[in-house]
Amino acid sequence: MSARTSGERPMPIDPIAEARRQWLEHGWADAAPGMTLVTSVNRAQQLLEARVEAVLRPFALSFARFEVLRLLAFTREGRMPMQSAVRRLQVHPTSVTSTVDRLVRAGLVEREPHPTDGRATVLAITDAGRALVERATAALNDEAFTATGLEEEELAELVRIIALLRKRSGDFEDPRPVPEPL
Structure with missing residues (x-):
């Protein structure tokens, strides 16, 4: 690479x-x-x-725009409240808003009113957005994600160490154990 x-x-x-x-x-x-x-x-x-x-x-995508499209495409209905997208992408709300603005102008995402919260917005991927993100994902998988320059074991170890750094920095917590059903 x-x-x-x-x-x-x-x-x-x-x-x-x-x-x-x-x-x-x-x-x-x-x-x-x-x-x-x-x-x-x-x-x-x-x-x-x-x-x-x-x-x-x-x-014509940046990685930030790709991430928003991919996140929306992963949802069951292709929709997600803007606040949920901000939390999952782990970037400043202003950055997500700017990214979404570009996607809306390109016809890849639409903003919809939230069904129960009049102050919130729902993001929805369009058919064009879904088609584009599928093609872009295939290209990334073929040309970047499978060609990292590291062996599989090296990748796993590096990801493990970075996850440890992230966790110790307060980026995430281990999931709480799920209680056994009664």
């Missing part, structure tokens, strides 16, 4: 390893592992995002 543009060669050194060396040289040994983690994760995100965005470009 390469996120570099054609003609660009890999760097002769790992700039994150060099930054770590500099941190150590400047006496910040206690912070060097954390700095290395943060910059490594940020760079990995850039590489993964570039790959995903390149796959989605022919569909």
Whole structure:
């Protein structure tokens, strides 16, 4: 997997390893592992995002717009209250609103009044939105999600470690045990 543009060669050194060396040289040994983690994760995100965005470009979708469409397409009826979408996407409400605005202008999503809450809005995927997200999902599965550059075991371990970081950062809790039926 390469996120570099054609003609660009890999760097002769790992700039994150060099930054770590500099941190150590400047006496910040206690912070060097954390700095290395943060910059490594940020760079990995850039590489993964570039790959995903390149796959989605022919569909005129960003990953944020794809996520909204995919979320709606996963629901039974293709609808969801805007607040539920905000919670599940884990982004600021303003970002979701901006993303939805673009999808509405493109005819891929519609806003509907909430059936019981006059202040709330329901998002509904259109037939065009559903068709587009299915094609985009197939492309992402073929060109990005199955071509990560890591082996299956490596992927599982990386996801496990990142989930541990997310959980310890308060991103989610383990589900509560479901009581046995009486």
